[in-house]
Amino acid sequence: xxxxxxxxxxxxxxxxxxxxxxxxxxxxxxxxxxxxxxxxxxxxxxxxxxxxxxxxxxxxxxxxxxxxxxxxxxxxxxxxxxxxxxxxxxxxxxxxxxxxxxxxxxxxxxxxxxxxxxxxxxxxxxxxxxxxxxxxxxxxxxxxxxxxxxxxxxxxxxxxxxxxxxxxxxxxxxxxxxxxxxxxxxxxxxxxxxxxxxxxxxxxxxxxxxxxxxxxxxxxxxxxxxxxxxxxxxxxxxxxxxxxxxxxxxxxxxxxxxxxxxxxxxxxxxxxxxxxxxxxxxxxxxxxxxxxxxxxxxxxxxxxxxxxxxxxxxxxxxxxxxxxxxxxxxxxxxxxxxxxxxxxxxxxxxxxxxxxxxxxxxxxxxxxxxxxxxxxxxxxxxxxxxxxxxxxxxxxxxxxxxxxxxxxxxxxxxxxxxxxxxxxxxxxxxxxxxxxxxxxxxxxxxxxxx
Amino acid sequence: xxxxxxxxxxxxxxxxxxxxxxxxxxxxxxxxxxxxxxxxxxxxxxxxxxxxxxxxxxxxxxxxxxxxxxxxxxxxxxxxxxxxxxxxxxxxxxxxxxxxxxxxxxxxxxxxxxxxxxxxxxxxxxxxxxxxxxxxxxxxxxxxxxxxxxxxxxxxxxxxxxxxxxxxxxxxxxxxxxxxxxxxxxxxxxxxxxxxxxxxxxxxxxxxxxxxxxxxxxxxxxxxxxxxxxxxxxxxxxxxxxxxxxxxxxxxxxx
Numbered sequence: 001x002x003x004x005x006x007x008x009x010x011x012x013x014x015x016x017x018x019x020x021x022x023x024x025x026x027x028x029x030x031x032x033x034x035x036x037x038x039x040x041x042x043x044x045x046x047x048x049x050x051x052x053x054x055x056x057x058x059x060x061x062x063x064x065x066x067x068x069x070x071x072x073x074x075x076x077x078x079x080x081x082x083x084x085x086x087x088x089x090x091x092x093x094x095x096x097x098x099x100x101x102x103x104x105x106x107x108x109x110x111x112x113x114x115x116x117x118x119x120x121x122x123x124x125x126x127x128x129x130x131x132x133x134x135x136x137x138x139x140x141x142x143x144x145x146x147x148x149x150x151x152x153x154x155x156x157x158x159x160x161x162x163x164x165x166x167x168x169x170x171x172x173x174x175x176x177x178x179x180x181x182x183x184x185x186x187x188x189x190x191x192x193x194x195x196x197x198x199x200x201x202x203x204x205x206x207x208x209x210x211x212x213x214x215x216x217x218x219x220x221x222x223x224x225x226x227x228x229x230x231x232x233x234x235x236x237x238x239x240x241x242x243x244x245x246x247x248x249x250x251x252x253x254x255x256x257x258x259x260x261x262x263x264x265x266x267x268x269x270x271x272x273x274x275x276x277x278x279x280x281x282x283x284x285x286x287x288x289x290x291x292x293x294x295x296x297x298x299x300x301x302x303x304x305x306x307x308x309x310x311x312x313x314x315x316x317x318x319x320x321x322x323x324x325x326x327x328x329x330x331x332x333x334x335x336x337x338x339x340x341x342x343x344x345x346x347x348x349x350x351x352x353x354x355x356x357x358x359x360x361x362x363x364x365x366x367x368x369x370x371x372x373x374x375x376x377x378x379x380x381x382x383x384x385x386x387x388x389x390x391x392x393x394x395x396x397x398x399x400x401x402x403x404x405x406x407x408x409x410x411x412x413x414x415x416x417x418x419x420x421x422x423x424x425x426x427x428x429x430x431x432x433x434x435x436x437x438x439x440x441x442x443x444x445x446x447x448x449x450x
Numbered sequence: 451x452x453x454x455x456x457x458x459x460x461x462x463x464x465x466x467x468x469x470x471x472x473x474x475x476x477x478x479x480x481x482x483x484x485x486x487x488x489x490x491x492x493x494x495x496x497x498x499x500x501x502x503x504x505x506x507x508x509x510x511x512x513x514x515x516x517x518x519x520x521x522x523x524x525x526x527x528x529x530x531x532x533x534x535x536x537x538x539x540x541x542x543x544x545x546x547x548x549x550x551x552x553x554x555x556x557x558x559x560x561x562x563x564x565x566x567x568x569x570x571x572x573x574x575x576x577x578x579x580x581x582x583x584x585x586x587x588x589x590x591x592x593x594x595x596x597x598x599x600x601x602x603x604x605x606x607x608x609x610x611x612x613x614x615x616x617x618x619x620x621x622x623x624x625x626x627x628x629x630x631x632x633x634x635x636x637x638x639x640x641x642x643x644x645x646x647x648x649x650x651x652x653x654x655x656x657x658x659x660x661x662x663x664x665x666x667x668x669x670x671x672x673x674x675x676x677x678x679x680x681x682x683x684x685x686x687x688x689x690x691x692x693x694x695x696x697x698x699x700x701x702x703x704x705x
Binding site (some may be wrong): 046050051054055101102279281282283285288291309312315316319408411413414425426429432433436437440 | 647692
C-alpha cells in the first residue's frame with residue numbers, strides 16, 4: 001500500500017516535470033546510442049577482419065610492401081598496391097601442391113567511378129562469391145575465361161552504386177580513385193556479364209575482370225605513352241610558338257598523373273601482377289610459405305590472420321578508449337539527472353514534510369529518489385536500445401560502403417551490456433547519495449527555515 | 451564530514467565494480483595458461499615409456515637394420531636428420547619445415563575403442579614429442595600406434611576457424627591450436643609444426659554442437675577444453691590437410 005503511494009507520488013512529480021524528465025531520458029538514450037554505434041561498428045570490423053583472414057590466408061606481393069598495405073589493398077580495396085611481381089611467381093605457387101590448395105592472381109591498377117577494377121580469374125570469383133543474382137545467359141562456361149577478356153563480374157553493392165546491369169559496357173580510369181585528370185582507358189570496353197550475389201564483405205564493392213584484360217589495357221597504354229613521347233620529342237624541333245601550348249599540356253599531364261602513372265616504376269603490363277592470394281592446406285603451410293616468400297628477393301608474403309589479429313588488437317585498444325569515453329558521458333548525464341532530481345526535491349520539501357507529518361517514514365520518502373532515478377535511467381536505456389539499432393539500420397548502407405564491412409545493427413555487443421550495467425549501477429549509487437541526503441534532512445526544520 | 455565519507459565510499463564502490471566488470475580481463479593469458487601447465491601430461495609419459503622400452507630391447511642384427519632403413523623416408527635431408535638424432539638424441543636440431551612421412555605408417559596403426567569415462571589428457575607438448583618421433587624414425591612408437599588412435603582424450607587449446615563462422619556461432623569444423631602459436635609475438639622465432647594444430651570436427655549427429663560467442667571469437671584468444679576421439683592418422687577435407695584430428699564430443703570454454 002505504502003509502496004503504491006510512493007510510486008504514485010513519484011509518477012505525479014515526474015508528470016509535473018515532464019520537460020526535465022524527457023530531456024533526461026533522451027540524454028541517456030543518446031549516450032547509449034553512441035555506445036551502441038561504437039560496439040556494432042567495431043564488431044563489424046572485427047568480423048570482417050576475421051572472415052577475410054580465413055578467406056585470404058596468405059597474400060604475396062612486391063618486396064617492400066607493408067603487411068597492412070598489402071592486406072588493405074588486396075582484401076579491403078582501401079589502399080593502393082605497392083610494386084609489382086611477375087606471374088612466374090604465381091605459376092610457381094600454383095605448382096606447389098605440398099602447401100597450396102589454390103592460388104589466384106590479382107592485378108589492380110584501374111577504377112570505374114572510384115570502384116576498384118580487380119583483374120583476377122574465374123576461380124577467385126567462385127571462391128569469394130556465393131553465386132550470381134544476374135548472369136549473361138549467352139555465355140557458355142566461365143564468365144572470366146580467356147575467350148573474351150572484356151567480360152566483368154560486378155559486386156552486388158558496386159552494381160547498385162554504379163547502376164550497372166548485365167549487358168552494360170564501360171571503360172575504366174587509371175588509378176585507385178576516380179579523378180577528372182586520370183587517364184581514361186576509352187579504347188578498352190568492359191562488358192558486364194554477371195552481378196554477384198551479396199556476400200556481406202569487401203567483395204560487394206569491387207568489379208572483377210580477367211587479369212589478362214588489365215594487362216591488355218596497360219600494354220595499350222604503355223604503347224600510347226611511347227608514341228606520345230616520340231611525338232613530343234619530334235615537336236621539340238618545331239618552332240616554339242606552335243608547340244608552347246603542347247609543352248605546357250604535356251607537363252601538366254605528367255604532373256597530375258604522377259601518382260597513378262607507373263610509367264617509370266613499371267607499368268602493370270603483360271606478365272606482371274600486384275598480388276597473389278594463396279589458399280594453403282593448413283595454417284602451418286601458411287607460416288612456411290610466409291617464411292619462404294618473405295625471405296626471397298622481389299616478393300613479400302603476409303599471413304593475413306596474423307595481420308588481422310594485430311589490427312583487432314589495435315581495435316580492442318580503441319574500443320577500450322571509446323568505451324571509457326562513452327561510460328564517462330553516461331555518468332556525466334547521470335550526474336546531471338541527479339542534480340535535477342535533487343533540485344526537484346528541494347522544490348517539493350513542503351509536500352514531503354506533509355507526507356512525513358501524515359506518518360510516512362523517512363526511508364519511504366528518501367526511497368522516492370532511488371525510484372525516480374531508476375525509472376528515468378531505465379526509460380533512457382530502453383529508448384537507447386530501441387533507437388540505437390534503428391539509427392544504425394538507417395545509416396548502414398552509407399557506413400557499409402565507406403568501410404567495406406557488414407554492420408549488423410541488431411547485435412548486442414559486450415560494450416552495450418557493460419553500458420547497461422554501468423549506467424544502472426552508477427545511477428543507483430548517485431540516487432543513494434541523494435537518498436541519504438533526504439534521509440538525514442529534517443523536513444519540518446527545513447520548511448521552518450524558509 | 452559524514453556525508454564526505456559516504457560520498458568517498460560510494461565512489462570507491464563504483465570504481466571497484468567497474469574494475470571487477472572490466473571486459474577483457476577474463477581473456478588474459480595469465481588466467482588461462484596456468485590451467486594448461488597444471489594439466490597432467492599422459493602423452494609425454496607414454497612416449498617416454500615407449501622410448502625406455504626401446505632402450506631395454508637388444509639391438510637388432512644387421513639384416514634387420516637394413517630392412518628397417520628401407521622403410522625410412524628417402525632423401526638427403528632425412529638421412530642427415532636421422533644421423534643427427536642418433537648422435538644427439540632428443541636435443542637434435544629439428545627443422546621447422548620438416549615433412550611428415552606419409553603412406554608408410556597408417557596401415558600399421560590400430561584404432562581403439564573410446565572410453566569417455568576415463569579420457570586421456572593430451573598436451574601439445576606431448577603431441578610434438580610423438581610428431582618428432584614419427585618424423586625422425588618414420589613410424590610411431592608401438593604403444594602409440596596400437597593404443598592411441600581413436601582414444602577418448604581431452605585437449606586444451608585455442609580456436610582457429612577453418613571457414614566463415616555463421617551468425618548462430620555454430621562451428622562444424624575448426625583448428626584447435628597450441629596457444630603459444632597464437633599468443634607468441636614472433637612465430638618465426640618459434641615456428642609451429644603440424645603437432646601444434648588439431649583438426650576438430652563434429653560427428654554426423656553431434657551430442658553437443660560446438661557453439662561460440664562470435665564477438666569473443668573475433669576479439670580475443672578463446673581457450674577451450676575439448677573432449678572427443680583423437681586420431682593420429684593424417685587426412686584431408688576439401689583440401690585442408692591435417693596430421694592429428696579429433697571428433698568432438700564435449701567442450702568447455704575456459705575464458
